[in-house]
Amino acid sequence: MAKNAIVGQSGGPTSVINASLAGVFESCKSRGAGKVYGMLHGVAGLLERRVCVLDDKLHGALDIELLKRTPSSYLGSCRYKLPDWHTPEGEAVYQKLFAILQELEIGYFFYIGGNDSMDTIGKLADYGAHIGSEIRFMGVPKTIDNDLMVTDHTPGYGSAAKYIGVVMKEIIRDATVYGTKYVTIVEIMGRNAGWLTSAAALAKAEDCEGVDMICLPEVPFNVDHFVEKVERMQKAKPSIVIAVSEGVKLEDGRYVCELADDVHAVDAFGHKALTGTARFLANTVARRLDTKTRCIELSTLQRCAGHLTSRTDITEAYQVGGAAAKAAFEGHTGEMVALDRISNAPYQCGTSLHPICEVANLEKKVPLEWVNADHTAMTQDFIDYAMPLIQAELTPIYVEGLPHHIYLPEA
Known part of the structure; x- marks a missing residue:
């Protein structure tokens, strides 16, 4: 019997975070996942058994396109910090989480987020290894802040x-x-x-x-x-x-x-x-x-600002979601998908996998050599870095003059 997958969104939303959700969903379904569950408001919602079956919410290509073009977190978000599982009180939280995952017959767990979300994935993967769980935990990068390590840039930025x-x-x-x-x-x-x-x-x-x-x-x-x-x-x-x-x-x-x-x-x-x-x-x-x-x-x-979404950004957000699902189905766990820039002209970018410990609770800063001597402007190196990331647009689907969104009332 095919294992089910579950995906959540955490931290501050972006205008393309739902494209990553679409990438995870479609990639899981194409690889034979049973059901794909969505956590309503991340791990905090999962602890309250607040989930939905995405198979019942996303009906066909139009819903997927609407999802890609809808800003903010379709499933709702949270800022919940998992405790240290090495304490009795902390381990009780993990025991509850893993019991819920077992009830849902989850084999693949995906969390879309930034630094704090990768901390969550790292803790869950560590505890899963500690108890011998076969669930595979994968991090999908997201943050407008662009401060995740190992990745050239983050979807949303x-x-x-x-x-x-x-x-x-x-x-x-x-x-x-x-x-x-x-x-x-x-x-x-x-x-x-x-x-x-x-x-x-x-x-x-x-x-x-x-x-x-x-x-x-x-x-x-x-x-x-x-x-x-x-x-x-x-x-x-x-x-x-x-x-x-x-x-x-x-x-x-x-x-x-x-x-x-x-x-x-x-x-x-x-x-x-x-x-x-x-x-x-x-x-x-x-x-x-x-x-x-x-x-x-x-x-x-x-x-x-979904009306100003970068087509490059939304394409890569979908790409990292799909890459995370592919990696999980191939046996990877406790890792995050990163974007690797191949060239600027023409702009090309691929993906790679990195252990969560290289990402969680770390911050990537703007290189000071990209700031001018007077600390008032950016150098051409920054312009060359950022300009490819803002190229092209993905126009919203307009209804009566306004962009049409897809949303979950319960989220």
Whole structure:
């Protein structure tokens, strides 16, 4: 009797995470899986036996195409940290999970997510090996932050970078209409890695002068020096547009946003919620310089803009989902699929497998050699890296002028 498969989505969603889900589903079915279950809200939902049978939800090619073009997590997501299974209390959680997987006759387990999700896969694979389970656990990469190790880039990043490049061009056009002194500070996601903020550099082209300053978490931030740079820049041009990572830090390690009065909650993984960086900096500049300011926080728009999905990104998201299923059916477990760039011109990318220990709880930062000496712009090396990832579009299926999505009401 054929074993069943189960797949979940975890962490922050992207505009192409459902393409990876489609890749896992179709690849599992083509390889003879019995049923393909979906976890509703990841491992947290699985612990509550909240699952659906994807075979009953996805009916034919049109549903698969809608799934690929629907942003956010079709199955729902979670930020649940599995405990250490070496303690009695922790092992009880794993015993419950594996009992549920046994009830569902699961042979293949897939988790689509970023660093924390790979931590989940690593723990489950380790415990499975400890008890002699035959279930194969595979990680499918996803994160707009692009901070996963071993992979050239992560599915989700290309579309988010495309959105940022497009929006920055539009903000620059809007910011220059009056010809008066103005400082616009745009806050972009990125806790410890500045890949998304770096994408603001893509706005510069023959039809756009580009942003005036890019501030990354990789470079220690000094508020006084920042204000001095703005003052110097405004002597050359009145309207300044700046892209700043939400996670820029002072030399002492504190996030700049902590200088404001905002309350920053902490999630299950100990990550402090970051917000207010652009607002704090805009207020600081307005107090110290004779200029108007405004702050713009792109927030979740960066990860759910399905109307600006990169075709390259959505194709690779589907590809890594299929590759994970193929690997699991071939006997692999405790691994993640990575994307390997073969060439830039023409752009070509393949896949490879890596042990979860090379990925989980690690972060890939923007190389400092890709930042100019003044720490205000990205070099051509970054442009060459990012530009292939934003190419082409996959137009949504429009109904009555609006994009049509597929969704699970219970998720």
